[in-house]
Amino acid sequence: MKSTGIVRKVDQLGRIVLPMELRKGLDINIKDSLEIFVEDERIILQKYQPSNACYITGEVTNENKVYQGNIILSPKGAKILLEQLLPDNTTK
Incomplete structure (x- = not known):
């Protein structure tokens, strides 16, 4: 796994913000769905593709x-x- 060097805090509602550069690089647009996986103690977000x-x-x-x-x-x-x-x- 490659580190991006980006650190974000979780807000009071449990949200985090994905930086624009990261969203652009991964082709994640407004209203796109993300699929959530858990592996050991890692949370993995992946653009959802039916x-x-x-x-x-x-x-x-x-x-x-x-x-x-x-x-x-x-x-x-x-x-x-x-x-x-x-x-x-x-x-x-």
């Missing part, structure tokens, strides 16, 4: 599909991926 979330957009929809290699794509994510892989005139 098991059926699209790898491209992060969307969770009933239309998400699992492809070979367990790649999950939403319809929007599949369209974005196709646009990136195919020349401009073949996706229309």
Whole structure:
């Protein structure tokens, strides 16, 4: 485990503030969910990613599909991926 050198106090409601530099570096945005794990005496925070979330957009929809290699794509994510892989005139 790598130390960031950042120390924060817990407030009276049990909250801590994650510094902006850390949030940006880990792509944690306002209203993102964090999953909490405990290992021995360590608390581990990890950005929550639902098991059926699209790898491209992060969307969770009933239309998400699992492809070979367990790649999950939403319809929007599949369209974005196709646009990136195919020349401009073949996706229309």
